[in-house]
Amino acid sequence: MRAVLRLIEYDLKNFFRYKWWLAGLISMNLADLLIMAVVYSHMVSPEITEQIRSYFSFFAPGVTVVGLFASAFMIGREVNMEVRRQIHHYMLSLPITRFELAFGRLLAGGLRGMVYMSPLLLTTFIFVGFPTFPQLLTILGALFLLATGISGLSIATAVSTTSFEKFVTARGLVYYILFFCSSIFYPLSLIQTLGQEGIMPQPIVILAELNPLSSGADLIRSFLMGTPAFELNMIRNLVVFSLIFVTTATYAYMKIVERR
Amino acid sequence: MRKLLFVVERDLRTFLQFKVLIIMRGIWFAAQVAFFGLIASRMVVPELADIYFEYYIAGVVVMTLYSSSVFIGYDLFEEAEHGVFEYLLSLPISRKELVVGRSIGGGVRSFIFVGPIIAIALYVIGLANPVNLLIALSALFLFAFGVSGMSITIAVSLKSGDRFDILMGVVNALIVRLSTTMYPQSFVQRASGTYAIISQFNPVTFASDLFRWGAGIERYLTMNPMPLAAIVGLVIFFFTFTLIGVTIYERRLEGGGWQ
Numbered sequence: 001m002r003a004v005l006r007l008i009e010y011d012l013k014n015f016f017r018y019k020w021w022l023a024g025l026i027s028m029n030l031a032d033l034l035i036m037a038v039v040y041s042h043m044v045s046p047e048i049t050e051q052i053r054s055y056f057s058f059f060a061p062g063v064t065v066v067g068l069f070a071s072a073f074m075i076g077r078e079v080n081m082e083v084r085r086q087i088h089h090y091m092l093s094l095p096i097t098r099f100e101l102a103f104g105r106l107l108a109g110g111l112r113g114m115v116y117m118s119p120l121l122l123t124t125f126i127f128v129g130f131p132t133f134p135q136l137l138t139i140l141g142a143l144f145l146l147a148t149g150i151s152g153l154s155i156a157t158a159v160s161t162t163s164f165e166k167f168v169t170a171r172g173l174v175y176y177i178l179f180f181c182s183s184i185f186y187p188l189s190l191i192q193t194l195g196q197e198g199i200m201p202q203p204i205v206i207l208a209e210l211n212p213l214s215s216g217a218d219l220i221r222s223f224l225m226g227t228p229a230f231e232l233n234m235i236r237n238l239v240v241f242s243l244i245f246v247t248t249a250t251y252a253y254m255k256i257v258e259r260r
Numbered sequence: 261m262r263k264l265l266f267v268v269e270r271d272l273r274t275f276l277q278f279k280v281l282i283i284m285r286g287i288w289f290a291a292q293v294a295f296f297g298l299i300a301s302r303m304v305v306p307e308l309a310d311i312y313f314e315y316y317i318a319g320v321v322v323m324t325l326y327s328s329s330v331f332i333g334y335d336l337f338e339e340a341e342h343g344v345f346e347y348l349l350s351l352p353i354s355r356k357e358l359v360v361g362r363s364i365g366g367g368v369r370s371f372i373f374v375g376p377i378i379a380i381a382l383y384v385i386g387l388a389n390p391v392n393l394l395i396a397l398s399a400l401f402l403f404a405f406g407v408s409g410m411s412i413t414i415a416v417s418l419k420s421g422d423r424f425d426i427l428m429g430v431v432n433a434l435i436v437r438l439s440t441t442m443y444p445q446s447f448v449q450r451a452s453g454t455y456a457i458i459s460q461f462n463p464v465t466f467a468s469d470l471f472r473w474g475a476g477i478e479r480y481l482t483m484n485p486m487p488l489a490a491i492v493g494l495v496i497f498f499f500t501f502t503l504i505g506v507t508i509y510e511r512r513l514e515g516g517g518w519q
Contacts, residue, residue, distance in 0.1 A: 020422050020423060020425075020426040021426060024430050027429075027430045028432075031430075032433070035437040035438060038451045039442075039447055039451040040443070042447050044305070045303065045305045045306060045309070048303050166280075169283055169284060172288070176291035177291070180291045180292075180294075180295035180296055181295065185296060193302070194299065194302065200298075
């Protein structure tokens with residue numbers, strides 16, 4: 001356990017070395033919220049506004065999840081760089097078991113996401129409303145599950161290729177599919193309606209429903225805005241996503257660091 | 261003139277090496293159109309709903325043109341890292357020719373990259389008036405050159421890859437969101453008077469208006485009279501950044517200090 005904590009400390013210290021990157025990312029997220037969402041609030045039809053209170057309130061939890069995703073995914077970039085430059089040989093020489101090494105990196109990636117996301121979540125609370133204490137604990141727990149799953153997804157992607165270009169392409173593909181096929185930018189009901197009309201293919205609709213980013217954003221909305229209604233499915237999706245990618249990434253990372 | 265063409269040709273060849281960037285932008289365009297554009301058009305007020313999908317696609321074309329024109333700045337850092345700058349300085353080409361050639365090269369290669377995207381966009385939107393479209397595309401060349409010049413100016417001023425990357429990310433976030441690429445000016449005005457003023461004098465707004473005008477989406481144009489107002493705006497933008505770029509490039513190119 002101590003070794004895992006050391007690894008978390010190592011990765012968190014690395015994270016804060018990227019001050020410029022963090023400043024840039026946060027300003028982009030705030031630009032999305034304070035400019036794009038404000039303008040869209042005046043553009044969204046009254047029928048949709050009835051469902052979501054206002055686009056600004058609707059989007060604030062979405063941008064929190066976007067920030068969480070981008071920062072938790074960053075660990076993959078470092079892992080990919082370590083694999084390419086074979087720095088993992090040094091890691092293997094440390095008095096840490098393979099499992100601790102893999103699990104520590106995973107948790108660190110998740111915690112980075114939580115640290116980065118905190119000011120965005122606080123901004124959401126200030127603008128949209130504060131949850132009760134049990135709701136706050138549920139939100140933090142759910143977002144931690146999401147962050148750890150994203151960290152796992154990122155590490156699994158990073159170790160599956162030694163080419164940085166392929167990693168960047170795969171990352172872009174994952175980003176765009178998960179961001180746009182989710183309820184981050186628009187209510188899930190709209191995607192479902194397009195699915196019923198045959199405009200949106202059913203697999204896309206199912207992906208949007210099961211997407212952990214949809215579950216994370218909708219869970220925050222359900223507590224702060226009361227819409228959509230809270231469902232246990234949201235937690236279930238996050239647990240399943242986290243379990244799958246924590247297991248896959250731990251196994252893949254352990255295998256890759258032992259490879260000659 | 262021949263030397264200038266050599267610089268342009270070199271930048272065009274360099275761009276084709278960035279296959280990942282080209283694939284990524286292609287995926288981004290597809291995701292923006294097939295998901296965000298389609299779904300957001302169902303979300304907006306009725307007065308805008310019938311036209312919003314086409315309106316948004318035109319905006320995405322201009323966003324893609326902007327982001328691919330910016331990419332030339334990243335090339336400068338690659339060259340500094342690999343010591344190519346010293347080689348370029350040793351060539352029998354003046355500094356002015358080098359920077360103007362690079363701005364043009366950056367603009368032309370963005371156009372080559374955006375070409376297929378423009379074709380897809382026009383297939384979806386339809387083509388109302390080919391003459392208007394030609395005028396608009398010609399003016400958009402100036403926009404691409406201007407953005408390349410702006411990217412070179414910022415890269416050479418900062419001389420730090422990390423800072424450039426972040427600053428361009430922030431500039432991109434602000435310049436695109438405070439423009440009419442995603443929403444008409446009247447809605448920006450309703451949201452905030454300050455946003456509306458910035459949006460009205462934003463080169464990305466000029467470019468979006470021109471492309472929409474060229475493609476026949478004439479409702480919700482910001483500039484008046486069209487196309488003159490937007491073209492004048494783009495000409496000013498182009499000359500400002502080309503002149504500033506030439507001056508700064510000449511002064512800052514030598515002496516190292518790249519990080």
